[in-house]
Amino acid sequence: MNSPRIAVVIVTWNSAAVLPGLLASLDAGLGRLDRQVIVADNASADDTVAIAERSAIGCTIVQTGRNAGYAAAINAGLAAADPYDAALILNPDIRLEPGCVEALYASLRDGVGIAVPRLYLGDGSLAWSLRREPTLLRALGEAALGRRAGRHPRLGETVLDEAAYERPTTADWATGAVMLVSTPCLDACGPWDESFFLYSEETEFALRARDRGFLTRLTPQARATHLEGESKVSPRLWALLAVNRVKLYRQRHSSAVTALYWLIVLAREVSRAVLGHPRSRRATVALVRPSALRNSF
Structure with a gap:
């Protein structure tokens, strides 16, 4: 066999x-x-x-x-x-x-x-x-x-x-x-x-x-x-992660529910951006304006 x-x-x-x-x-x-x-x-x-x-x-x-x-x-x-x-x-x-x-x-x-x-x-x-x-x-x-x-x-x-x-x-x-x-x-x-x-x-x-x-x-x-499973993610990649989370959710749910999901993800990043986290500052911008990521990769 x-x-x-x-x-x-x-x-x-x-x-x-x-x-x-x-x-x-x-x-x-x-x-x-x-x-x-x-x-x-x-x-x-x-x-x-x-x-x-x-x-x-x-x-x-x-x-x-x-x-x-x-x-x-x-x-x-x-x-x-x-x-x-x-x-x-x-x-x-x-x-x-x-x-x-x-x-x-x-x-x-x-x-x-x-x-x-x-x-x-x-x-x-x-x-x-x-x-x-x-x-x-x-x-x-x-x-x-x-x-x-x-x-x-x-x-x-x-x-x-x-x-x-x-x-x-x-x-x-x-x-x-x-x-x-x-x-x-x-x-x-x-x-x-x-x-x-x-x-x-x-x-x-x-x-x-x-x-x-x-x-x-x-x-x-x-x-x-x-080896690198928990390595720190750069601000650029963290922004991509946040945007893609919303994108995936949008694929499987209605526009209205996705809008609420987006608000929650945005609130998370804004709260951390206010505390001075560079990754969250970049993610906040990308969530509001996803086109900002297009020329990054």
Whole structure:
């Protein structure tokens, strides 16, 4: 019997400093699974492509020709893949632990279309990678309490219950730095939404998969490290994150409800901007005038 075949899609942009470590972890992470490793590069100006070309693991290089964003690079990588049973989507700063992908693949059953590992940060601490669907109440809870609102399921998106990361846990979505997606799920959902340059693309895809009957589930015995998972986001990227949160909400709700959601997100950023936070000042401007972001990427 043939081993399942995994299309490994690594999205890169000036990733020369971190890509070698990921490539070195792939063999142990994939174990006995057959694989095709595809590096979808967003016009890196450093040695990223040369590193991939020299890698002993054997990489197919796909050049997007520009800094096209995460979703567009995923689509380009998948379009170049040979037939596969599941696609492994990876950030270049991921490090897979032995057997990680085999455990994820074994989880793609009973309606699971997206399997994610238990993630750790570069310092060894647990990454809070599971998320709940955005709602008005959760936006309000996070505006008032910040991330700690996630301790209460109705008030926050981030799942902060450590026990949820110790058992197979179904979530509305999960951070997209590493995820294994079944071919049936990809076929049902179609391409990733390239209108999201960065942030909310994994949210949109996971919610779209759920709409079509495919679950997102944590596989606790599958483990990986995300080196830059909690690194501070620049004001420019924080502004993009805020704008894309509203954009995603607008896709799934009426204009009137979205206007209220926008007001809550804006109030959060304004309150922090008044306290002198540069990220929130930039986000406030972008939420009021999204066109200000257009020439930033």
